[in-house]
Amino acid sequence: MKAVVRKEYGGPEVLVLREVDRPVPGAGEVLIEVRAFGLNRAELYMRRGEWGDAAAISGIECVGVVAVDPSGRLAPGQTVMACMGGMGRTVNGSYADYVVVRHENVISIDSNLDWAALAVLPESYAVAWTCLHGNLALRPGQRLLVRGGTSSLGLAAIDLALQLGAQVYATTRQTAHKAGLLEAGVEQAIVAEGALAGAGWDDELFDAVLDLVGNSTVFDSMRATRPGGRVCLAGFLGGMAPIEGFNPLSQMPSGVHLSFFGSFEFGGANFPLSAVPMQRIVRMVEAGRLRPRAGKAFGLDQLPAAHALMERNAACGKLVVVR
Numbered sequence: 001m002k003a004v005v006r007k008e009y010g011g012p013e014v015l016v017l018r019e020v021d022r023p024v025p026g027a028g029e030v031l032i033e034v035r036a037f038g039l040n041r042a043e044l045y046m047r048r049g050e051w052g053d054a055a056a057i058s059g060i061e062c063v064g065v066v067a068v069d070p071s072g073r074l075a076p077g078q079t080v081m082a083c084m085g086g087m088g089r090t091v092n093g094s095y096a097d098y099v100v101v102r103h104e105n106v107i108s109i110d111s112n113l114d115w116a117a118l119a120v121l122p123e124s125y126a127v128a129w130t131c132l133h134g135n136l137a138l139r140p141g142q143r144l145l146v147r148g149g150t151s152s153l154g155l156a157a158i159d160l161a162l163q164l165g166a167q168v169y170a171t172t173r174q175t176a177h178k179a180g181l182l183e184a185g186v187e188q189a190i191v192a193e194g195a196l197a198g199a200g201w202d203d204e205l206f207d208a209v210l211d212l213v214g215n216s217t218v219f220d221s222m223r224a225t226r227p228g229g230r231v232c233l234a235g236f237l238g239g240m241a242p243i244e245g246f247n248p249l250s251q252m253p254s255g256v257h258l259s260f261f262g263s264f265e266f267g268g269a270n271f272p273l274s275a276v277p278m279q280r281i282v283r284m285v286e287a288g289r290l291r292p293r294a295g296k297a298f299g300l301d302q303l304p305a306a307h308a309l310m311e312r313n314a315a316c317g318k319l320v321v322v323r
Contacts, residue, residue: 012303107276
């Protein structure tokens, strides 16, 4: 089969198309014929070696059809979505014609959407739904701030939060992206490279903040949250550098709850992927109630160019690869 393999850690040029053996599913695993997959910033960090040791074939999500399920639980040809767990991190991922995935990280789907449209959904919408309904316990009418709102995860969170009836605000680092955020339905698009103070924000504290920028902004996000409110850190758009000299006594406001979510937890006992209503999300997309923002589509052999575009923050929606 064809697969894009990372020959070493480095820039987009280290991704090369090769012929490799088709994987064989073991007990508790499913072999999926990959039809499309979305690209994620985590895959940039893995490619550059900033994630630590990572599988040579990246890709943390996909949509496709079941090729082989040794357990017989899923029929050949069944449409499925899969995301994270160990995909592309501890085991080879979806940058290939076929991928082996643990049963716990596979969801069967019925849909009339095409592969490119389906590929926008698994990682971004599953993570956004989990953060909004779990970590943030967001309720209708609450004020939510999404930091990093123009990312694919940020746009998914905005989409889902508006359906929930929240008042949604979002940040971007580029003035040119404000119009896109307003078109997505936010109350206000705030241009902020770092601190929110002085960035045109109305200074009314938020009930919840989904911080996708990361360690560089998380304390500022907490200061923008009311006592009893919640902040969820779920992305590292600003890089993965750790917080130096972390001191809760002087840096964390009293009464604000801080949590983290990583999609590598999906499929575990605490975060079953089956708890995410992906079939309902698909139906909402089909009905036009959710509006995923699709970016450019690439072929498997164009992955280096896709990575380069993502690295320049010029994606303008979820980049997908379609076979």
